[in-house]
Amino acid sequence: MKKIGRLLLSTLLIMSIVSGICGCSKASKETPASKQSVSATRQIVDMAGRTVNVPTNPKKVATMQGPTYELLFMLGAKDQIGLVRSDHKTAYPLALLTNPDLSKYPGIDGVGPQSPVNVEEFINKGVDLVIYWNNAQELEKFDKAGIPAVVITETGSKPKNLEEALAGTKKQISFLAELLGGNAPQRYAEWEKYMNETVETIKARTSTIPEDKRPIVYWGNTWNTNILSTYPLNPRLYEVDLCGGKLVSAEKGGQFPEITKEQLLAWKPEVIIVDNHGHSPEKIIEDLKTNADWATLPAVKNNRLYRIPAGVFFLDKGTSQPLYYYWLAKQLHPDLFQDVDLIKEMKYYYKTFYDYDLKTEEAEKVLAGWVDGI
Amino acid sequence: MTAKVSICSASFSYGNKEVWRDINLNIEKGETICLLGPNGCGKTTLLNCIHGDATLNSGKIYIDGRDVNSMGVTELAQSMGYVFQEHSAPFPYSSLEVVRMGRAPHLGLFQVPSRQDTEMARSIMEEMGIGHLAHKRYTNISGGERQLVLIARTLCQGPEIILFDEPTSHLDFKNQALVLQTISRLSSKGLTIIMTSHFPNHAWLLSSRVALMGYNGFVDIGPAEKVMTEQNLSETYGLKVKVYQGMAEHNNINFCIPEFSLPTDGSGI
């Protein structure tokens, strides 16, 4: 027994020494972080009501929460990016095409709304502003490390109409623009104009559609292995309504309610749209087509099953929402929107807001559901 | 003639600690033998070895000429019963159900007891005078009654040999007598009985033979009168014991009492 004890002890000792050496050498490769006190700061109140001292001119922003990278990119602030989520470098087909610098940004793994964050990484990369989820426990870690962390999303809001729903999105992007400074606010103004115009255009045509001509839409978010996972009714029902449809979902049930099979059948959706990420949307659509359980759904019978396209980010999240509205309106009412050329709109958007000449084949691939990397 | 139970040159130790070494004992069919001895001398261990629950370091134990360790659990249970000290069960079965469990060695893996089995259990209980307990919950009857139920259960096995491990411990005066009476009756029916006990006096009441066990093995083996001398008892138990003889109606009764002196002036215990 004594022999084993000694062996264990020496193994442990060796392991700790080795990891210590590795840790030191890793650290020495990175440039030491610059202290915040060097650059000018100002005090703001973020969307979660927190008072934060942020740099007036952030130079190394960590784009953690959701679509933040894409927001920054649209606002023309790609040179202010200091750290991105690793999956963002490869998960979206047009992200790399539109921004060749993307692969050079430092990346970080394992961050999420519920996950514990390793703040040291942020310090090592010299991050001076973090855009993060509203997780009080993790935000405090940034606070203690002296890195300003900001929440730009308003959680728990239940908008009562489309204007309020859109206002939420606009507030998020404009707030970020203010944070970034420079050209960002102006870029935001241009974008807001485009968004408003798009909404007006669509509304003009859809507001007169009578109730019975609005297709029933079910939105599967593919975060589980089946079609039954969806978003709560509010606020997406306004978007779908804008595009001339009627969204069905549960009002409660957490962030991603799981619908019962019977309920889905009872709703009789005529159109089913699925998020284009997560658990193999192709498999889910395949299941919809082949499984006898779903055979009676109007959406299956008429093959109105669509995957939401993804460009620099998912079309329905981030700044590309206007494109998403055009896309959805076209799926729901092709006759009313025949004149809308999605490819032309995409090219315009990409040129104006991403500073990129989108090729026709690329646009077609996106619309066909392109999710593989480059 | 082969003895019913034969212990040959048996040794046993717990790890490095030796309990007994090189003991021998032959028990004849129909005998009742009592194992006496102080705490820790290994009486119960010997019983467990006879029952095949514990393994000897060396030597062998034979039942009807067959090595105990070569016999399967079920086979052994068909001819040997073991009455444990009474205890409470985790679930409140009826006493009849507990007694009926004794039929298990004769039933296949997927069998349930038949009506005959139930009848046999019932009649054994009647014979023992505990028939009225049949429908009472095992957990609700007295300790003595529980001990009798366990004895009845063992009888259901139809054994030829019954081992008793301190059958009268934890029992009150009356229940001790009841149990002893039952064992005596079983004796007279020709069963081979091996029991351990803390009470030397019980040995005189019951047994044909006594095996007195000390910390190194048997001190003496033989009829109670021969083995249970004052000297043997005093040495084995480590205190002064006196043996008395009393006269009852038809025969003499022996009993022993430990001798200890109390201060006569009442100056403390």
Next chain:
Amino acid sequence: MRTTSSEAETIPIEKYNNLETEIDEEKVSWKKAALLISLPFVFFFISLFLGRLLIDPLTVIKILAQNLLFIPIEQTWTDTAETVVMRIRMPRAIMAGAVGAGLSISGAAFQGMFHNPLVSPFILGVSSGAGFGAALAIVLDGSLVMVQICAFFFGIVAVTITYFTSRIYKTTPILMLVLSGMVVSALFQSLLSLLKYLADTEDKLPAILFWLMGSISNVGLEDLPVALLPIVAGSLGLLLIRWRFNILSMGEMEARALGINTELLKGIIIVCTTIISSSIVAFCGIIGWVGLVIPHLCRMMVGPDHRVLMPTTLWVGAAYLILIDNLSRIISPAEVPLGILTALVGAPFFAYLLRKTKGGWG
């Protein structure tokens, strides 16, 4: 003749508590047996009429008559209604019944084997193992079938590790099994936590969390035979040896003294309960508070004799879970995870049972 004390006369005699010293040994009465056996079937039948899609009862009967009894009836109902009744409600109710029955009989088996009424079917680590297996398959991007196979496989692996860890000199003492079960459960729980940590938080992690909460809806009509087979096989095995549980519950040494090959018996029990629990967890996630509570309830109703107790747990367990599952799928459009409901109902109910029996088990 019953012994009554004056104390007993003033306290109302409640059936099946410690005041009553006599029990009717032979059999549960025919009336009672008929009631218990019919309960799950009645609940099952009623389930076919309940759901979020409103179908009038006559239509349901017509649909059943045509599909099950092959009576040709002119179709006056929608395809949707037929799909809902035959492909959604029916398989789900059947599976719910099987899950309830399987978990209950496994719980009773372990409570008997460990002679401890506080034991659940998951004590040897099957749920932690299966949870880990499912998470692994999800992280490796497997299909639903892959997830189920992995869960089933690792559930069995966990119990196997527990079994062999607890082996001393060719025996597996009860205490060692319990302790090993705790260790193995903890091990797989931490592996599961590791997987959750490594999983893509926007993608795989939610899927893992969904799965762990449990749902019977994953079993479709075509999956039923595969899902039911292990449950039926395991339950049958346990039923065949049900009398031996009485003896085993008295203690291992005593059981051996009565000629029971305890190692073989324990092996059979563990194998049967593991294939039942592992397949239930693989198909339906982790559903607790059924295997623990239902055997107690049944003991209160029919007594502790396992010959009668074990079949009873099948009927009562099946009826119970069909009832709970109906709640799960009818309360709202979104499914309420079964594990949550069984805990919400089971835990207070268990507390009530404890009070009623005053900690005794009869």
